[in-house]
Amino acid sequence: MHDFELVKPSSVAEAVAALAAEGAQALSGGQTLLPSMKQRLAAPDTLVSLTDIAEMKGVCRSDAGLAIGGGTCHATVAKEAKAHYPALAWLAGEIGDPAVRARGTIGGSVANDDPAACYPAAVLASNATIVTDRREIQADDFFQGLFTTALEEGEIITTIHFPIPEKAAYMKFAQPASRFALVGVFVAKFADGVRVAVTGAGEDGVFRWTEAEEALSRDFRPEALEGLSLSPDGMLGDMHGTPAYRAHLVKVLTGRAVADA
Known part of the structure; x- marks a missing residue:
């Protein structure tokens, strides 16, 4: 880890002022930033801690x-x-x-x-x-x-x-070592429709499964997902799961989230 200065402001205004300095970076929980610094993948000159605000x-x-x-x-x-x-x-x-x-x-x-x-x-x-x-x-x-x-x-x-939905649930298939989501699906039913967001699966990060949203807005039951499929194109693939496996998990976890909600 490279040397750095630590600043601990007590208000948002003080934090904003400190972050205006060249080479300054915000530090919240530090669960990603500090390991990155230890591996010398990040080297801010100043850490502006937000923990005392x-x-x-x-x-x-x-x-x-x-x-x-x-x-x-x-x-x-x-x-x-x-x-x-x-x-x-x-x-x-x-x-x-x-x-x-x-x-x-x-x-x-x-x-x-x-x-x-x-x-x-x-x-x-x-x-x-x-x-x-x-x-x-x-x-x-x-x-x-x-x-x-x-x-x-x-x-x-x-x-x-x-906003608090009428019904909601989150289903997560966790990677055992990291506890990050290999796939995670959050389903939220509001008066004007259903929103389905997927994490852990997409090459571009979190995304909405709009086809499932439309089906569930008409019929909020797991059975509404029958006949739907998610293309593996654009899905992440690694040693823990292929793109096709992740696409399959998205549908499975969405159904479980709806049932739980």
Whole structure:
């Protein structure tokens, strides 16, 4: 690991100012950034820690849904969202192991946009709004590819607003060693239709399965998926699963999520 300076601001304004310096990078839970630094794949001059910013933490219920601070760790989401959005809370409780859930944050995960991370599926299926220090971004406009989002340099996720669906569930086929999703499917039923978001399977990261959304919006039962198939084109393939295997898992897990919801 290269030498670096550590700055610990106590407000979003202070963090934004610190990130304006050349070579500065935000540090949230550090579950991806710190291992990358240890392998010398990343070498920021300054880490701007977001862990002491109280205004970026917590889970709050409102008339519009559920607001979760970007600096809220997975364990807190699992505990405090359970009464309001059980599917989201279950997802958070299945991320990694207790040590990861105690340090990793929802804002860090969404900003990193790992192709096998769980939160992007929840954000996209829920049609959530990502609030930053500069603007609001709708979920459909936020995720742009592998490790790529609409965030600009130095932009911080302060809050994520989740509309609460009528029914929802998340099904995850976990890679045993990493606990990342080999495939994960989040299904959310709203009054105006169903959204289905898939993580772990696509070459371009999280995506919506629109064909399944249309079928389930007409008939919210696992049987509505009969006759549908997802092409393996554009699916990830590795030692853990071929593109065809992942495409098959997407359909299986979508049906299970609908049944669970």
